Amino acid sequence: MAEKQTLLLVDDEPTNLRVLRTVLQDEYRLLFAKSGEEALQLIQQQQPDLILLDVMMPGMTGYDVCARLKADPATQRLPVIFVTALKDEVDEAKGFEVGAVDYIAKPISPAIVRARVKTHLSLVRADELKQTRLQVIQRLGRAAEYKDNETGLHVMRMSHYAQVLASAYGLSAQHAEDLLHAAPMHDIGKIGIADSILLKPGKLTPEEFRDMQRHPLIGAEIIGNCDSELLRMAKVVALVRQAKLDASCRV
Structure with missing residues (x-):
C-alpha cells in the first residue's frame, strides 16, 4: 500500500x-x-x-x-x-x-479543496519524474565519457554549444533546452565498444575502425523506442553525432 x-x-x-x-x-x-x-x-x-x-x-x-x-x-x-x-x-x-x-x-468548498490539492500534487510528481529522467540521461552520458577517460566538462560544454547553436538556428527556446538535456547521450554507444579498441593508443585497423563506427547505432539501441520526446531526441543525437547532415535531416 x-x-x-x-x-x-x-x-x-x-x-x-x-x-x-x-x-x-x-x-x-x-x-x-x-x-x-x-x-x-x-x-x-x-x-x-x-x-x-x-x-x-x-x-x-x-x-x-x-x-x-x-x-x-x-x-x-x-x-x-x-x-x-x-x-x-x-x-x-x-x-x-x-x-x-x-x-x-x-x-x-470541500470538492474544490480536494481537487486543487490533487492537481498540484500531481504536478509536483510530474516535475519530479522529469528531473529524475534528466538526471538519468546526464549520468548515462557521464558513463560513456568515463569509458574513454573524458571529463564531465566536455559533456557540459558540448551540451551548451548545442543549445546555443539551436537557438541561433531559430529553434524554439523549449526545443533548444531539450537539446541541451539530450546532447549528453551523444556518445552513449561507446559503452558497447571494446576497451581494446576504444583505448587503443595507436591507429585502428580497418576492422577496428568499422567496429568503432558502430557506436552511434549501439547508442540508438541503448536508448530504444520511447514515448518521451526528450529520449527520442537523444536517440537522434546518438545516431547523427558523426554523420554529415543534409537538408532532409531533422533533430
Missing part, C-alpha cells in the same frame, strides 16, 4: 483547521500549525509535500511564510496554496507574486 502524501495545514483558527482536517484526512497524512513560525519549524522537521496556508495570522503572515520558503533553495519547490478570507484581486495577485501555486477563498 502506497504511503500517504503529507500536507501541512496552517491557520491560527482551530475551527478552520478542523474543517480542513475533515475534508482531507481520509486521503492524506496531515500536519497542523497555528502560526507562521510553527509552520516553518515543522517544514524543516517533516518535509511536507504541500502546504495549505492561511494569510491573516498574528506575527508572521502567510505571505511572509511563503516568501521565506521561496527564498530558501531547500524549500522553494514546495507548493503552497493560500486558503484565506481575503478575496480581493489585489490580495490574490500578491499571493501568486510571493510564490503560491493556488489561492482558495473561504468559506471553502
